[in-house]
Amino acid sequence: MRILKTVMPAKAPELSCQRRLASSPMFRPILDASLRWHDKWFCLFLLFSFNLFAAQISFMDEVNRRSHNLMQQIYTNDFVVELKNGTLPQVKFGYFKNQDKIYTYRYSKILAELSNKSPNINIKNFLMKGAYDSSQEWQGPLPSNLAQCPDCSAYSNFEQTSVEDSFKKGLAAIAPCYIVYWDVAQRLAQGVSKTNPYYAWIERYANPHYKGEVEHLEQLLNEIALASSYEEREDMIQFYLRSVRYEYLFWMSAYNMATWETTKNVQ
Numbered sequence: 001m002r003i004l005k006t007v008m009p010a011k012a013p014e015l016s017c018q019r020r021l022a023s024s025p026m027f028r029p030i031l032d033a034s035l036r037w038h039d040k041w042f043c044l045f046l047l048f049s050f051n052l053f054a055a056q057i058s059f060m061d062e063v064n065r066r067s068h069n070l071m072q073q074i075y076t077n078d079f080v081v082e083l084k085n086g087t088l089p090q091v092k093f094g095y096f097k098n099q100d101k102i103y104t105y106r107y108s109k110i111l112a113e114l115s116n117k118s119p120n121i122n123i124k125n126f127l128m129k130g131a132y133d134s135s136q137e138w139q140g141p142l143p144s145n146l147a148q149c150p151d152c153s154a155y156s157n158f159e160q161t162s163v164e165d166s167f168k169k170g171l172a173a174i175a176p177c178y179i180v181y182w183d184v185a186q187r188l189a190q191g192v193s194k195t196n197p198y199y200a201w202i203e204r205y206a207n208p209h210y211k212g213e214v215e216h217l218e219q220l221l222n223e224i225a226l227a228s229s230y231e232e233r234e235d236m237i238q239f240y241l242r243s244v245r246y247e248y249l250f251w252m253s254a255y256n257m258a259t260w261e262t263t264k265n266v267q
Contacts, residue, residue, distance in 0.1 A: 059225035096254035108134035155246035
């Protein structure tokens with residue numbers, strides 16, 4: 001019996017395919033094997049299978065999984081803990097409110113700009129409503145003697161450049177402001193005493209109306225990510241996670257009452 005020898009092509013699979021699979025620890029060993037075999041079609045099959053598998057995991061499930069440890073740091077941050085206990089110094093809460101007002105002042109403009117890139121009227125209306133609501137946090141121009149702290153400024157700048165980059169990245173970057181606040185407020189509201197001096201603030205973000213907006217945004221993210229390519233979805237995930245980190249730094253800055261003066265010597 002004659003044994004047929006399979007002549008393997010000498011050219012390796014396309015780099016784009018390799019890069020996409022190499023980013024997944026799950027498929028990296030198999031990819032290495034496929035590259036040794038020079039099996040382009042097997043590589044493409046794995047890529048298709050991975051995309052199909054990834055599509056079964058919603059965007060929000062994935063970002064919640066990847067941000068789990070960071071969210072635990074937010075929940076146990078001194079500012080959040082003392083806010084729930086009612087022991088947070090008023091001066092620190094006052095600092096937080098001022099920084100939050102500056103942030104929402106810029107945030108409203110960022111949401112308005114993002115709305116202009118919306119793919120449909122429903123998303124545009126949602127973002128415009130968010131822009132209007134955020135603008136109500138501060139009426140008129142900002143006082144000249146009130147400066148945005150370093151981390152808060154970096155956060156706003158990141159959101160701004162994300163929106164300028166693309167609609168999908170921009171939507172992912174602005175989302176944690178809604179979602180993390182809601183998540184933290186829910187935890188603060190559990191068992192909080194009505195005698196807590198910050199009770200009104202906690203209840204404001206824990207009310208059902210705010211919940212509806214958060215859930216709507218989460219649904220939008222899931223739907224848009226599902227209809228996106230692997231690279232676009234991964235970009236959205238990374239931009240979302242970076243904003244979660246800025247949310248953490250926002251709480252830290254508030255507790256430490258950070259200023260540009262306190263960071264000027266940091267290299």
